[in-house]
Amino acid sequence: MPDPLDLSGRVVLVTGGAGFLGSTLVQAMAAEGAQVTVIDAGLPGGGANPANLAGLDGRIAVIAGDLRGLDDGLLAECLGGSGAVFHLA
Numbered sequence: 120m121p122d123p124l125d126l127s128g129r130v131v132l133v134t135g136g137a138g139f140l141g142s143t144l145v146q147a148m149a150a151e152g153a154q155v156t157v158i159d160a161g162l163p164g165g166g167a168n169p170a171n172l173a174g175l176d177g178r179i180a181v182i183a184g185d186l187r188g189l190d191d192g193l194l195a196e197c198l199g200g201s202g203a204v205f206h207l208a
Contacts, residue, residue, distance in 0.1 A: 127152035132201040134158045134186060135167070135208035136179075142207045144205060156197050159208070160185035166201030 126148050133148075136157030137139045145155050157179055161167040172181060182197065183188075186208050199206065 121185055123202055125151075127201045128154065130154045130200050131203045131205070132156050132158070132197055133205045133207065135165075135206070137161060137167035137169060137171055137181070138207065139166055139168075139171065139203070141207040142168075144207070145172065145179060146175065149189075155179040156201070158186065158189070158197060159180045 121180075131148055131153045133141050133145050133155060133158075136155070137159035139156070141159070145157055148155050155157045155178070157172065159167050159181070161169070161183060162185070172179065182193070184193070186194070
């Protein structure tokens with residue numbers, strides 16, 4: 120049985136991943152080798168800041184989108200294969 124704390128190679132989805140808490144989680148998981156996808160709408164007043172994810176290019180995928188209006192196919196693609204979802208949006 121794989122170690123549940125070993126994130127190396129794990130596929131993870133983080134909604135709201137550009138905010139303070141989400142980006143801190145994303146940075147930590149990427150540093151441990153996780154394949155992280157971030158979905159964030161970047162709404163004004165929501166706390167999202169693209170600078171929070173600076174330096175992670177190539178180690179994470181960022182999708183700019185609001186979960187309330189996100190295309191069902193895109194959402195299914197993001198969820199497919201994810202071993203964990205952190206919903207912070």
